[in-house]
Amino acid sequence: xxxxxxxxxxxxxxxxxxxxxxxxxxxxxxxxxxxxxxxxxxxxxxxxxxxxxxxxxxxxxxxxxxxxxxxxxxxxxxxxxxxxxxxxxxxxxxxxxxxxxxxxxxxxxxxxxxxxxxxxxxxxxxxxxxxxxxxxxxxxxxxxxxxxxxxxxxxxxxxxxxxxxxxxxxxxxxxxxxxxxxxxxxxxxxxxxxxxxxxxxxxxxxxxxxxxxxxxxx
Numbered sequence: 001x002x003x004x005x006x007x008x009x010x011x012x013x014x015x016x017x018x019x020x021x022x023x024x025x026x027x028x029x030x031x032x033x034x035x036x037x038x039x040x041x042x043x044x045x046x047x048x049x050x051x052x053x054x055x056x057x058x059x060x061x062x063x064x065x066x067x068x069x070x071x072x073x074x075x076x077x078x079x080x081x082x083x084x085x086x087x088x089x090x091x092x093x094x095x096x097x098x099x100x101x102x103x104x105x106x107x108x109x110x111x112x113x114x115x116x117x118x119x120x121x122x123x124x125x126x127x128x129x130x131x132x133x134x135x136x137x138x139x140x141x142x143x144x145x146x147x148x149x150x151x152x153x154x155x156x157x158x159x160x161x162x163x164x165x166x167x168x169x170x171x172x173x174x175x176x177x178x179x180x181x182x183x184x185x186x187x188x189x190x191x192x193x194x195x196x197x198x199x200x201x202x203x204x205x206x207x208x209x210x211x212x213x214x215x216x217x218x
Contacts, residue, residue, distance in 0.1 A: 002028045003090055004058060006051065006078060007068035008036075008043055015068040015092070015110070016044055022095050029058065031065075051081070060086035067108050067126070072160045072178075076143040079108060079126045089126075106142070124159070132163075135171070149181070158193065167199075 003025045005012050012030060019025045030043045034050040041048055049057060065087045069075040082089060089108035093099070096113035103117055106125025111117070114131035121134055124142035132146035135153035140146065144157055148165040151157070155169045158177035167185045169175060176193035184199035191197070 001090070002026050002063050004029045004031050004049070004054070004063055004065050005068050006031050006065055006082065008032050008038055008048060009068075009070075011070050012043070012068040015066060018094065018112070019066070019092060023092055025064075025090060025092075028063070055085055060088070064088050064090045065108075066090050066092065066110075070128075070145070072143045072145060072162060075126055076160065079143070118153070141177070167197075 001024065003019060005015055005027055008030055016027055019027050027046065029047045029049055031049045031051045031054050034052050037050055038048065065082050066089060067075055067078050067082065069078055079089070091105060091107055091109040093111040094113040094115070097111050097115040097117070099111070099117035100119045102119055104122040106123065108126045109123055110128040112130045115129045117134045118136040120137045121139070123129070123140045124144065126142055127140055127144040128146070130147045132148065133150040134140070135151050135155065137154040138151050139156045141157055141159035141161065143160045145162045147163065149163040149167040149169070151169045152171035154172045156174045157163070158175050158179060160177055161175055161179040161181070163169070163181040164183040166183060167181045167187070169187045173187060174190045175181070175187065176191045176195055178194050179191055180196045181187060182198040185197040187197060
């Protein structure tokens with residue numbers, strides 16, 4: 001199956017690499033909206049096509065799309081435009097991810113290497129999981145990003161939420177829609193829609209590593 005990647009940034013580079021090396025799909029082109037068209041006109045020796053002209057050169061009957069855009073809200077808008085133009089989206093699940101055969105998932109889903117998913121889990125459409133740990137009976141909504149986080153059993157993530165590196169969600173909790181759960185945050189109760197959580201900053205100590213080395217590590 002021939003695939004066009006929507007996006008030209010570093011996430012698109014990553015998606016191109018894994019689709020080329022770890023999937024049955026053949027990436028034939030990239031696309032982007034005309035306002036964001038780069039001067040080069042190519043990525044990885046493949047053409048970049050403006051999305052507005054895509055249907056006239058790459059028919060939805062013959063090509064599928066993967067949307068490699070990190071911002072949840074922007075990706076949602078693009079997803080709807082892609083669908084309105086008659087295209088289907090693929091889903092990629094890494095051969096280096098661990099999951100069970102009962103996993104339920106939508107289209108334009110990315111499940112990257114290092115992700116571990118227990119039984120009785122569902123993932124909505126247009127959601128990305130990067131090295132996430134997802135416990136049993138969890139549900140992940142649409143247009144979500146889980147990046148290196150841990151969900152305990154029976155946790156439920158609302159649409160358009162982002163969970164950052166080393167964040168954790170305790171069991172039997174519901175995360176509202178469009179939440180931002182920052183790096184290292186630990187969620188111990190249900191959240192409301194549009195909540196933002198951050199962890200305390202790492203403290204820079206008023207001592208140099210050279211002093212510690214000289215006084216304590218000799």
